[in-house]
Amino acid sequence: MSDRTEALLRALGAVPADGALExxxxxxxxxxxxxxxxxxxxxxxNLAGDLEELAQKDYLERVxxxxxxxxxxxxxxxxxxxxxxxxxxxxxxxxxxxxxHFRCGYVGPTTSFREEADGLRCPKCNRLLxxxxxxxxxxxxxxxxxxxxxxxxxxxxxxxxxxxxxRFTGQAMETIAHRDVYAYRLTSLGRAALKEQRLxxxxxxxxxxxxxxxxxxxxxxxxxxxxxxxxxxxxGVIVIACGLNGAALPPETVAQRxxxxxxxxxxxxxxxxxxxxxxxxxxxxxxxxxxGRVASLDGMQVRAxxxxxxxxxxxxxxxxxxxxxxxNG
Numbered sequence: 001m002s003d004r005t006e007a008l009l010r011a012l013g014a015v016p017a018d019g020a021l022e023x024x025x026x027x028x029x030x031x032x033x034x035x036x037x038x039x040x041x042x043x044x045x046n047l048a049g050d051l052e053e054l055a056q057k058d059y060l061e062r063v064x065x066x067x068x069x070x071x072x073x074x075x076x077x078x079x080x081x082x083x084x085x086x087x088x089x090x091x092x093x094x095x096x097x098x099x100x101h102f103r104c105g106y107v108g109p110t111t112s113f114r115e116e117a118d119g120l121r122c123p124k125c126n127r128l129l130x131x132x133x134x135x136x137x138x139x140x141x142x143x144x145x146x147x148x149x150x151x152x153x154x155x156x157x158x159x160x161x162x163x164x165x166x167r168f169t170g171q172a173m174e175t176i177a178h179r180d181v182y183a184y185r186l187t188s189l190g191r192a193a194l195k196e197q198r199l200x201x202x203x204x205x206x207x208x209x210x211x212x213x214x215x216x217x218x219x220x221x222x223x224x225x226x227x228x229x230x231x232x233x234x235x236g237v238i239v240i241a242c243g244l245n246g247a248a249l250p251p252e253t254v255a256q257r258x259x260x261x262x263x264x265x266x267x268x269x270x271x272x273x274x275x276x277x278x279x280x281x282x283x284x285x286x287x288x289x290x291x292g293r294v295a296s297l298d299g300m301q302v303r304a305x306x307x308x309x310x311x312x313x314x315x316x317x318x319x320x321x322x323x324x325x326x327x328n329g
Contacts, residue, residue, distance in 0.1 A: 005199055011050035012059060012186070012194055020063055020183040021051070032068055032077035033181050051184050056215045059190035059199070061273045062182040064320060069159065072175040076163035079176065083143070084158030089169035090147035091158060098142040102135055103127065107142070107151070187274050188250065211255045212270030217278050220268060221315050224280060229311060236287025238279040239272060239319055240294055241303045241326035249301055251277050257297055266290065276323040 014035070015021045023033040035047045054060045069079045082091040096109040099120070106124035113120040119130040129136040144151045158169035159176060168176060186194070193199050212220075224235040243249035255269050255277060266286060272278040279294070281287045287306045294304040307322045309315055 008050055008054060008059075008199060009193070009197060011047055012054055012190055014047065015051075015060065015184055015186050015190070017186065017191075017194075020185045022183045023065060023181050027078065031179070051182075054190065055182075055184060056213075057199075058187055058213045058215075058271060059193055060184040061187050063185060064180060065183050066181045068179050068181060070177040070179055071161035071164060071166055072168075072177055073161060073166040074164040075177070076161055077179070078162040079159050080162055081157065081159045083155040084169045085143075085145035085148060085150055086152050086154075086156050087150040088145060088148040089156070089158055089167070090145055091160075092146040093143045093155060094146060095141055095143050098139055099129075100137050100139050101125070101127070101129060102137070107139065109142070109144075110138075185274065187271075188252075211252060211277075212268060214271050214273070214278075217268070217270035217272070217280065218315055220270075220280055221278075221309065224282070225309060225311065225315070234284030236279075236281035236284040236290070237307045237309055237319070238267075238281065238287060238291050238294065239305050239307050239322040239326060240277040240279065241323065242275055242277065243301055251275065254297075254300060254302055257300060258294060261297060262290065262293055272319055272323055275327065278319055 021035055024036045025032065026034050031048065033048075035051065051060060055062050068077045069081065070077055071079050083093055084091050085093060096111075098107055099110050099113055100107045101122045101124065104122060104125040104127070106122055108123065112123045113129065114123070115121075116128065119128045120136070121128055122136075132138070140153065142151055142153055143155050156169055157173055158167070159173060160167045221235075221237060224233075227233050228235060240251075240254065242251050242254045251271055251274070258269060258277075258279075266281065266283070267290060268280045268282075270278055270280075279290065281290055291304045291306050295302065303326045305322050305326055307318055309318050
């Protein structure tokens with residue numbers, strides 16, 4: 001057994017048989033999280049890379065936990081996000097309840113209107129305000145910047161990197177990157193690998209003759225999306241939930257039934273996770289019809305949904321959202 005295979009098997013063994021290996025948040029670590037509850041030689045950031053490699057090869061299933069913001073200057077996870085002034089970008093803001101005097105247009109904090117026996121005295125025009133809703137109103141909460149004195153209802157979103165000190169507001173916020181943090185669960189392939197104490201060395205192009213690996217499906221959907229952007233060619237994506245209402249129905253069983261019932265040339269079928277399949281339909285006009293055929297398979301406890309994959313949306317996010325909706329629906 002090679003050293004690399006042995007390392008991957010140790011990482012696989014760190015995942016609980018009946019649960020998920022959850023990340024632990026650690027501000028001192030380079031990535032902001034580590035995976036613990038394992039022997040000390042695995043309790044480090046190298047384990048994260050091993051887990052991700054195992055997930056790409058379908059031995060583990062990713063479970064989304066959190067999305068971290070990263071500084072575009074130094075890639076640090078120590079990014080403080082705050083409300084910011086729309087004029088100067090300062091985070092030195094104070095929030096207050098405002099009043100608006102209809103006649104002169106003055107807007108200010110309620111404390112700036114002098115309270116008198118017959119009403120409130122406007123600090124701008126010195127007229128008396130008697131009836132809320134008639135001569136004045138409360139437009140809600142406002143912000144005032146202590147740095148430049150600007151006043152506004154909706155602040156910008158700003159951020160400062162606590163590692164390198166870089167500051168971002170307005171359009172610069174679009175340059176902030178993100179990194180998703182996952183927990184990991186064993187798949188059926190991972191359980192078999194642990195039992196036999198060997199990695200099967202599966203070809204990433206297929207988990208079984210009828211079922212492609214998750215990583216392959218994501219790559220193919222991304223390729224189809226690029227073709228749509230470049231040539232306008234439509235495609236369809238269907239997410240399929242297996243084994244509903246507590247029924248024990250492995251995705252492999254559903255995949256086999258689908259390929260026996262529907263001509264495989266119309267689609268590519270792959271694993272999304274341990275309970276869901278994903279189908280890529282090259283001809284987008286056939287997606288709804290194929291969804292209907294899948295959902296009506298005799299004796300199969302399944303649900304299916306056509307998923308719209310937007311041009312810039314992370315593909316995994318769109319598929320996993322549909323999977324959760326199907327399972328919880």
